[in-house]
Amino acid sequence: MSKGIFSLKSFGPAAIVIALVILPSIIPRFYIYILAVIFVTALLAMSLNMVVGHGGMFQFHHGAFYGVGAYTVALMLTKTSLPMWVGFVAAPFVAAFVGLLIGLFCVRLSRLYFGMLQIALGSLIWAIAFRWYSFTGGDDGIHGIPLPSLISSTTGAYYFGLILLIISLIVIYLIFKSPFGATLQAIRDNPERCEAIGINVRRHQLIAIVIATFFAGIAGVLFVVVEGSVFPDLLFWVFSLEIFVMCLLGGWFTFAGPILGAAIMISLRTFVGIYTEYWTLILGIMLILLIFFLPEGVWGYLAEKFGFQRKKLLEKERQ
Amino acid sequence: MDFVQTITLPALGSHLLVGLSRAMILFVVTSGMSFVLGVLRVPNVAHGSLYMIGAFAAFSISNLFGGGSTGFWLALILSPFVVALVSLIAERSLFCHLYEREHLMLLLFTFALMLILGDLVKLVWGADYRSIMAPEYFRGSVTLFDAPFPRYNLFLLGMGPLVAVGLWLFSNKTKIGKIARAAAVDREMVGAIGINVSWVFAFAFVLGCFLAGLGGALVAPTVSITIGMDHDIIMEAFLIVTIGGLGNMWGAMVGSLIFGITQSFGILFLPQFAIVFPYLAVVIILIWRPTGMLKSVW
Numbered sequence: 001m002s003k004g005i006f007s008l009k010s011f012g013p014a015a016i017v018i019a020l021v022i023l024p025s026i027i028p029r030f031y032i033y034i035l036a037v038i039f040v041t042a043l044l045a046m047s048l049n050m051v052v053g054h055g056g057m058f059q060f061h062h063g064a065f066y067g068v069g070a071y072t073v074a075l076m077l078t079k080t081s082l083p084m085w086v087g088f089v090a091a092p093f094v095a096a097f098v099g100l101l102i103g104l105f106c107v108r109l110s111r112l113y114f115g116m117l118q119i120a121l122g123s124l125i126w127a128i129a130f131r132w133y134s135f136t137g138g139d140d141g142i143h144g145i146p147l148p149s150l151i152s153s154t155t156g157a158y159y160f161g162l163i164l165l166i167i168s169l170i171v172i173y174l175i176f177k178s179p180f181g182a183t184l185q186a187i188r189d190n191p192e193r194c195e196a197i198g199i200n201v202r203r204h205q206l207i208a209i210v211i212a213t214f215f216a217g218i219a220g221v222l223f224v225v226v227e228g229s230v231f232p233d234l235l236f237w238v239f240s241l242e243i244f245v246m247c248l249l250g251g252w253f254t255f256a257g258p259i260l261g262a263a264i265m266i267s268l269r270t271f272v273g274i275y276t277e278y279w280t281l282i283l284g285i286m287l288i289l290l291i292f293f294l295p296e297g298v299w300g301y302l303a304e305k306f307g308f309q310r311k312k313l314l315e316k317e318r319q
Numbered sequence: 320m321d322f323v324q325t326i327t328l329p330a331l332g333s334h335l336l337v338g339l340s341r342a343m344i345l346f347v348v349t350s351g352m353s354f355v356l357g358v359l360r361v362p363n364v365a366h367g368s369l370y371m372i373g374a375f376a377a378f379s380i381s382n383l384f385g386g387g388s389t390g391f392w393l394a395l396i397l398s399p400f401v402v403a404l405v406s407l408i409a410e411r412s413l414f415c416h417l418y419e420r421e422h423l424m425l426l427l428f429t430f431a432l433m434l435i436l437g438d439l440v441k442l443v444w445g446a447d448y449r450s451i452m453a454p455e456y457f458r459g460s461v462t463l464f465d466a467p468f469p470r471y472n473l474f475l476l477g478m479g480p481l482v483a484v485g486l487w488l489f490s491n492k493t494k495i496g497k498i499a500r501a502a503a504v505d506r507e508m509v510g511a512i513g514i515n516v517s518w519v520f521a522f523a524f525v526l527g528c529f530l531a532g533l534g535g536a537l538v539a540p541t542v543s544i545t546i547g548m549d550h551d552i553i554m555e556a557f558l559i560v561t562i563g564g565l566g567n568m569w570g571a572m573v574g575s576l577i578f579g580i581t582q583s584f585g586i587l588f589l590p591q592f593a594i595v596f597p598y599l600a601v602v603i604i605l606i607w608r609p610t611g612m613l614k615s616v617w
Contacts, residue, residue: 116561117605124598284434
């Protein structure tokens with residue numbers, strides 16, 4: 001059985017990647033764009049899941065770091081004459097730095113207070129971006145950001161997004177599987193016991209936040225590449241909760257769940273949005289159905305049903 | 320970023336009053352949220368939506384009775400009950416089945432409720448701006464500190480403490496209030512002595528939402544009622560109950576005062592960044608006292 005799992009596991013992702021590389025030459029431009037948006041959102045949801053799913057922390061305002069990354073690129077490209085790549089490289093680091101600052105205060109607190117303080121700090125960033133017209137463009141945001149010609153077309157943005165997404169996913173996977181990732185998951189399951197065996201819980205949590213916000217910054221860069229604009233809604237807490245829902249929808253105790261969640265959310269929003277303006281109503285109903293019937297998320301449900309993940313093996317081991 | 324107003328003592332005084340009346344609205348809303356937090360230990364994300372429904376219901380009821388004084392008072396009395404009914408339906412049909420689940424699910428449920436109620440309001444009332452008039456004797460303004468101060472805001476300044484005293488009497492002097500407080504501390508024990516905890520929770524939830532509706536009805540004559548009200552207030556309410564101490568009613572009062580007053584002084588000192596000041600105050604308080612100003616009931 002384990003051999004079957006192995007071949008399926010390595011074959012599946014490879015097939016998907018090959019399909020995604022070929023796809024843009026077949027499908028219309030609109031779908032290329034939607035896929036690119038899915039890449040951005042998937043990376044964002046994955047980065048959030050590092051803290052929420054693997055780390056068990058209530059990261060309620062993840063969108064703030066995403067927005068900080070996007071704004072950093074946008075401001076560097078429009079307000080400074082530095083070479084373009086500087087902005088692209090700086091954004092994740094700025095996001096991670098903000099993550100470090102906010103994380104320093106948050107990890108001192110217990111679960112719900114952690115989330116509340118983060119909402120407060122994130123909203124402060126939102127309020128500044130929303131109001132500072134002369135610098136961030138206020139509620140209009142920044143439009144028409146000049147991008148390098150290679151990635152300014154939809155297809156260019158698509159491939160850029162795909163490459164960054166794949167690299168990021170490999171790195172996130174390696175972290176997930178590393179001793180650090182294992183420790184983090186142990187902290188999620190039982191912080192007291194981890195503390196007792198000499199793990200510095202807060203430091204691990206802080207490092208996880210910094211890494212996750214770094215990837216959120218990369219997602220912010222991708223957003224600018226795909227959309228060519230930024231606006232304060234990226235930093236708004238409602239959007240952050242939507243990312244949260246994506247993780248839940250996909251299944252946050254699984255590795256690839258958030259990608260699936262992001263893909264489902266973006267596709268639904270796009271295609272439902274064509275027929276009705278009441279998208280949030282549908283999202284709300286979907287979320288309630290999810291809470292009642294699929295608390296493990298779609299991926300978690302599938303994994304349980306078809307047993308193509310380690311969870312079943314683990315359960316067997318336990319017995 | 321220039322100082323457009325010369326800052327004088329009367330200006331400070333009148334901004335203080337404006338801030339206080341804003342704080343009273345915030346208090347009525349957040350006291351309800353705090354009550355739910357204290358008993359159920361769930362931050363009710365849908366609280367802002369219920370506040371918005373309260374304001375829209377006040378508009379409809381007031382119109383139904385032809386505006387004027389009767390319309391206003393009936394709206395003020397009835398719309399909290401409309402909101403309470405909505406919350407009772409949501410609680411008994413769906414929410415009550417989740418009490419055994421982890422807290423995050425409860426929180427996400429209230430988020431779902433917020434999304435649904437927000438769009439339902441759009442379906443029922445549309446996306447237009449609405450407004451209602453306060454009765455004759457609340458219109459106009461009086462002169463305080465050499466500046467005009469709306470009469471209606473004086474009414475608000477009275478309502479805030481009234482709600483505070485009412486809620487205090489309720490939770491400390493009535494049996495059901497005491498049971499609710501006991502359930503907040505130890506729900507298993509309350510269940511063990513033969514009290515139906517599920518109904519206690521339902522009651523606490525509905526009472527909290529009732530206060531959200533009351534806040535909405537109170538704010539209705541002073542603002543333009545529109546969709547999107549929920550997003551603004553819920554954020555503020557969240558932060559207020561956090562800096563006050565989760566579940567502590569007097570904490571909600573302290574938090575509301577801090578929030579309302581920093582906001583109105585922000586307008587005085589640096590109008591462009593007025594909305595930044597309350598958030599800044601919240602950040603400073605949370606860094607100084609991470610679990611809020613007053614003792615949390617948790």
